Amino acid sequence: MRNFMASIFKGLFGGGGQTPETVVQPRPRYQRPRPSMPLAPTEPAADALPPPPPDMADGHDPELSAKLRRIFDRRDPTQAGSIHLLGLGSLHEQLGSRWPAVAARVHQLTAKLLDQHLTPHDAWFRHGEEAYVVVFAQLGAEQARLICAKVMEELQLVLLGHADTENIRVHTAMREIGSDVLLVPTSLKDMLSAVRKEAVADAALAGPIAVRSEGFRASLLARAGPSQVRYRPVWDVQKQVLSLYMARCCRERPGRTPLWGYDCLDDPEDMAGILALDLHVAREAIETSLELYENRFRFFLSLPLHFESLAVTARRQEVMAVLRTIPRNLLPFITYHLWAVPDGVPTGRLSELVSALKPFGRTVMMEVASPTSDVSVAEAAGIRVVNLTLPPGASVERWAPEVVRFATQAARHRLMPAVEGVDSLAMEDQCEEAGVRFLSGDLIGGWVDVPEHVVRRSRTDFVRQGVNLRGGLSD
Secondary structure (H helix, E strand, O other): OHHHHHHHHHHHHOOOOOOHHHOOOOOOOOOOOOOOOOOOOOOOOHHHOOOOOOOOOOOOOHHHHHHHHHHHHHOOOOOOOEEEEEEOHHHHHHHHHHHHHHHHHHHHHHHHHHHHHOOOOOEEEEEOOOEEEEEEOOOOHHHHHHHHHHHHHHHHHHHHOOOOOOOOEEEEEEEOOOOOEEEEEEEHHHHHHHHHHHHHHHHHHHOOOOOOOOOEOHHHHOOOOOOEEEEEEEEEOOOOEEEEEEEEEEEEEOOEEEEEHHHHEOOOOOHHHHHHHHHHHHHHHHHHHHHHHHOOOOOEEEEEEEHHHHHOHHHHHHHHHHHOOOOHHHHHHEEEEEEOOOOOOOHHHHHHHHHHHHHHOOEEEEEEOOOOOOOHHHHHHOOOEEEEEOOOOOOHHHHHHHHHHHHHHHHHOOOEEEEEOOOOHHHHHHHHHHOOOEEEOOOOOOOEOOOOOOEEOOHHHHHHHOOOOOOOOOO
C-alpha cells in the first residue's frame, strides 16, 4: 500500500526520479490534496481544466483519462484501493439559476464532507467545475462507492432537503483493453438495493438476533435512567430578568454526570433518533408550558431543534405537526434553538427552515460551534440570537478573548449574543463587559423539573444568594 500511495501522489503532483524505496526515512506524511493544488507542475491546475462532459461512462475525457491512467500505471495490482469520480451536474440542474450564487459554498461543503468521510491515506482533487476525483488507498470498489454516494446524499440533503437516489451516481475507474480508462456509473439506488439484499441474506444465515432500542446507546441503556425533560433559566442582562427557560433532554447516570441533549443518542448521525428526541422534548415541554400557563405562570420557552430534523421535508412535516398543537395564546412565548447547523449552508436553505418556524413562535436562535463561526448567514436567514456554549470548567483567562470575539462578531451582524456555561461571577463580568445579552449556567441557575414564573434578577442578587457551584464568587 505504501508503494500504491506513493505512486498516486507522484502521479498527481509529479516529482523527481525517486522511488518509494529510495525515499529517506522517516517517510513524509502524505496530505490530502487541496482543491487549489495543481495536478502536476507541468500541467494546468485542476480548476483550469475544461469541465467534463455530462456522461463520462465511456471514459472519453482525454485529460481525465490521462491522469487516471498515470495512477493505474504505477498502481500495484496486488493491493486494494479504488478510484472514483463524483459529478455535481445533477445538483447543478436542480439548483438551476441559483447555482452561480451558491457554487462556491457547494464546493466548500463538498470538500468538508470528503474530509470527514475519507481517511488520511485517501486523496481527492477537483476536476473541472463540477467533478471530483476520489482515490481510496485501501477500500475496494463497492465500499468506496458507498462512501462516495454517502457524500453526495448528504450534500443533496443539506442543499435541497431531499436526496434523489436515482440520480446520485458514482463513476468507478476501471482498466480496459488498450489502456483506455473506463468509468463505470452506479446509482445510489442500485447500491442500496444490493446492500439490502446482502443484509437480508446475511441475516437469514445468522438466524434471529436481539433487537436493541433504536436511537440510544445500548451500552448506556443498562446504566442510564429514562429520558426526561429538564429546564434551565436564562438571564436577560439588559432587562435584568430570568424570563426564558431552555428545555433539554436528560438521562441520569448513577455516580456519573448526566447525559444532556443529543449526547443521549447512540449515533449522532441517526436521523430517526434525532427526530424522535426533538419530538419527545417538544411534546413534553409544550404540555408542561400549557399547564403552567393555565396556572398563571408566565415565561418564555426555548425548544431545541436539530438541523437534521428540519432539513428533510418528511421529517420537517413531523415537527410541524407537533408545533401546530401549540395553542395560539402560547405562541408569543415560544422560541426555537437550532442545533448543528452545518458550516457553509446556503442562506436560502437556512431561511427556508427559519421561515417554517416563525409562524409557531416568537423568535429563532442558533447554536454556533465556535467563537469564530461565521454568523453572517444567520443574520441573512432571519435568526435573531446566536448562542455559544462554553466547555465545563471554562476559565476566564482562556475564554475571555473568545467571548469578546464572539460578541463583537454577533453585534457586527445585528445579532444578540448568548453564552451558556457561565459558572462564576468573573465569567459573568467578562460576558457583560463584552456585550452578551443572555447568560445561562450554574451561576444563573441549575436544571429544574419545572420552569418558574418570570422573576427579576441582578448581579447583586447573584452575589447575595451565593449562586455558584464552583466557589468562584470572590472577585
